[in-house]
Amino acid sequence: MKIATTLIVWVYLVTATILEVVIYSEFPGSTLINLSIGILAASKAVLIVMYYMHLKYEPRPIQYLILPPTFLVAVLILTLVFSVGH
Amino acid sequence: MLGVYLATVPPTVGIWSSLFNLYNVFGAIAAILVISYLVYNVVKYRRREGHDEAVEERGEEKVNWRKVLFTLAITSSVLFVVELQTFNSVPLIVPPQSSDPLNIGVVGHQWSWTFVYPNGDRLVGNLTVPAGRVVILNITSTDVTHSFAITGLDVAVDANAGRYNSLWFTAPDAGSTYTIRCKELCGVGHAFMTAKMTVVDQATFNAWIQSTGGKPGS
Amino acid sequence: MDPINGGQARIMNSWLRRWLFTTYHKDIGLLYFVTSLWFGFIGSILALLIRTQLSVPGNTLLSPGSYDQAVTMHGLIMILWFLSPLAIGLANYFVPTQIGAADLALPRLNALGYWLYLAGGLMAALGFFMPGGNANSGWTSYAPLSSAQYSPGPGPTFAFAGLILLAVSITLGSVNFLLTIAYLRAPGMTFSKMPMFTWFIAFTMLQMLLAFPTLISALLMLMADRVIGTFYFTSSSGGALLWDQLFWFFGHPEVYVVLLPAFGVVAEILPVFSGRHLAERKVILGATALIVVPLSYLVWTHHMFITGINLSTQEVYSVSTLIISLPFDLIILAFIGTMTRGRISLKTPMLFAIGSILLFIIGGITGVFLSSFVLDVVFRGTYYVVAHFHYVMVGAAIFGLIGGIYYWLPKMTGRMYNERVGKVHFVLSFIGFNLLYFPMFFLIDMPRRYSTYPADAGWTGLNQLATVGAFIFALAQIGLVYNLVSTVRSGPIAPPNPWGAETLEWTSPVSEQPVSTGRDDNRMGGSGLWDSPLRAVLPIGTPHQNIGSSTGPILGMGAGGMPGGGTKGDYAHGAEHQSSRPVSLGLAAVVSVLGIGLLQYWYGLPVLFLGGAILAWTLVGWARDDLHGRFSIDELLGQRWPFHETVKLKLGMWIFLTTEVVVFGSILGSYLFIRSQVPYWPAPGSIHDIPLGLTNTLVLLTSSLTVVVAVHAIREGNQRLLLAGLCSTFILGAVFMGIKGSEWYQLFHLENAFNFTAGLPASVYYFTTGLHGAHVLAGMLVTLYLIKRTLNGGFSKENHFAVENFGLYWHFVDILWVFIFPLFYLI
Incomplete structure (x- = not known):
């Protein structure tokens, strides 16, 4: 991985973070806005995992390692939130 | 469908017992078959003194797919049948569309049950319901989690603080009594957290509820 | 100085050093083994108290408060401090030897795991002696009963903190075992040749890996509630349902964590004593790997059918629970099929393995009953459930593991047990067990955890049967104790491979001395080990002592005080393999937890600081060890499929991070759940x-x-x-x-x-x-x-x-x- 890639990722992380705050302060509160903030955060996480933790360059078995816990956490959260009420 | 039972068997009991019977039949057959297979093998192929003949080796690592699929097919059809019946028995936990249900609130607390009647009357440890009418209990707790169960009616649901869960039943026979118990460990009084349910006829119930109506506490 | 006493002191000193500082997998395996049996003993005493209390209606032998503590700690100790650690003990001893590794991938972490396990267990047991007693909210510790308001006092705090230590220990252990199995297999030991016990331990570790982190999060939140007064489980918004979800997300996989090692043992014993290969090995492995392990994480809500979750959730989880019975069906039929046309030798290990299968059939089928969310309305919280899970956890799991003890005892001790006593042990256990738990299937209307019951409830007869069964079952275990002790002391010398087994552990010398190169990576050198003739006594590592020597190298705890049975010199090889840091970290954990539990008193804080100081001192020491290469870690590239190009520690870190994902995932999930339940939340900013x-x-x-x-x-x-x-x-x-x-x-x-x-x-x-x-x-x-x-x-x-x-x-x-x-x- 080149040092330039590292810097580009960093610039994206910083920009996305500032964007999150801007989005919040311009249009606070709506579900759509919360969702887009969530997507921005997720995109940052993916970039960090892929480039800073160089998962992109790891062998397949390691790349797959991270999927089961992510999936389980998603199932846990969905069950938590949607099992109560209708 | 439930009409036949109504004379003597409460509808919830009818649903639960027939489902339980179905599971018991299939469960017993499965258990007997598999355990017999196990015992048969152990007895038949037991090593006997003086019969040390060589064992025919099994072809290693060869999967008998036909057997696997056959097993899966048999098991999943049995599971499908019983699960279908479970889904058909959902009326046990979903109150029926009744024209005139009686709603009673239930509050669990360490270590007794309080019943709140539509007229605002609160009774501790005694539930009186009219015979033959759909009764819906809305159950909550003021402290720890309890679990409200009426022995003999096959109904139960947890009582959580700040939330309401409901169950329904119809008790057919006036004059019968039931024991209400707590099914979730709730502290040292858990075993003693009982209440009595009395079934009376509708007229008696009306008279009773008017006689106590409006009186706070009891 | 008296030279003889001086010599004894030296031996004693060296004995202590060995057991306190060892990082060798067999020693730690023995530590786990013996410690877990002690916890099993404590749990059994609690069980007998419970059964005695319930032998007559209206009994006042135990007060309701004491009864609740007995029930709670019986469950916790048996499941978490007895069953799993017994399996981990056997795994520690035999997984490396089965795959031809000289030790686990990270020996010091392994030792740390043991000391945290012991520290947690001691704290949990200490709770009994605290004012207000021990945890008393059931092994499920349902909130808010487990909160400081309803279970005040240091006792429950100790128990919950002890649980955290245990959960951390198990999480570290699962990382270590997975790394070992992925990395340290001897040349030629491909996955397709890997012994079944090792396979099932790998499955177990996969379950532990992602299940226990949720328990850690839930317990940390519970401790925060108890100690600093947060409201995770005491408010009605998060509260009971949040705990239920988190606990059972851990709790259901935990059932398989307990069960699968026993299945691994059974899968080793069956073919050996039937004189045949394991039938449908690929089906067993495939069904477990592809269905049991992943699906076990996706069925937990069936423990919550009547908690007030909505109907669609109940339906989904009812179906997923049903599906998980299918692979077990295949596994059990393959187990039984293994015996077909065999020549079954009904030695004690085989008897226990058959017993395990038989009891699992009953436990498994009644489990299908419990997957029905309609039937569960009545079953939930009654003795029907108690009967079901004891058939699985005691019947299938303990019978299987006891089979494993008998099976491997000749390997671990170099001596044979008494076959007749073993058979009597089995027969009495089997009768006692069924008499104890089968009647409970008929106590459908008796709620669990009742400290006593009225005479007119109609439960007396069945309870008395169960109590009689309990005492038969307990007395039968004297057979196990007798066999362990007498085998160690005076059993006849066992041949290297008494059962004619074909797995690798039987090819190593009967009584081994620790092998060490002083490095963390101790992969066995040489190639073609796997292909060497069976039953050959291979010279692995250092020269081993004569099998027939009079000082029996027995369980490491035999006569003469010097474990390993040799002279001091024999163990000198192990010196570099020793580390005082793990036990010292365990001590730091004990002292810190003492401090946290006692924070309500003035001396709590100083004790906590003392614990922190020991922790800091140990960590600095550990770092210094590493800086000076006292225990350096080999950074070998992976050479075992599928981890060719990976660095061992990097793989370890990634496996560890998966557990962290679950820890924080469940914490953020709890936050989202609370947000979804609370009507008011302060606006951002x-x-x-x-x-x-x-x-x-x-x-x-x-x-x-x-x-x-x-x-x-x-x-x-x-x-x-x-x-x-x-x-x-x-x-x-x-x-x-x-x-x-x-x-x-x-x-x-x-x-x-x-x-x-x-x-x-x-x-x-x-x-x-x-x-x-x-x-x-x-x-x-x-x-x-x-x-x-x-x-x-x-x-x-x-x-x-x-x-x-x-x-x-x-x-x-x-x-x-x-x-x-x-x-x-x-x-």
């Missing part, structure tokens, strides 16, 4: 300072950049840039913690103090950011170590994996904040 949060986010993101630069630098051999990168990371971490601290300070001094007890928004904020901050702090400590090591010239172009691994951890902590910032500041 009204409490938390967004510009400050933004600044902190940018600081942390930049610290990730500096770590990347550091890793990049050392890959090219640039030590100065590495140093600069590490120092910047440390400084940025310190800035982050500083800003965090000032934020907390300001919040505490708001007009309406936003402190720990200021309501749910404060609870989740302080808990989540606090735990994250602790992770940052830990990362900073590691940075200090790396800086010191860089200054010592400890890194080079070829040797820099520690920096990379730290980078993985640091970036992960960064990612956590990437989610925490918007969730707590912006939404």
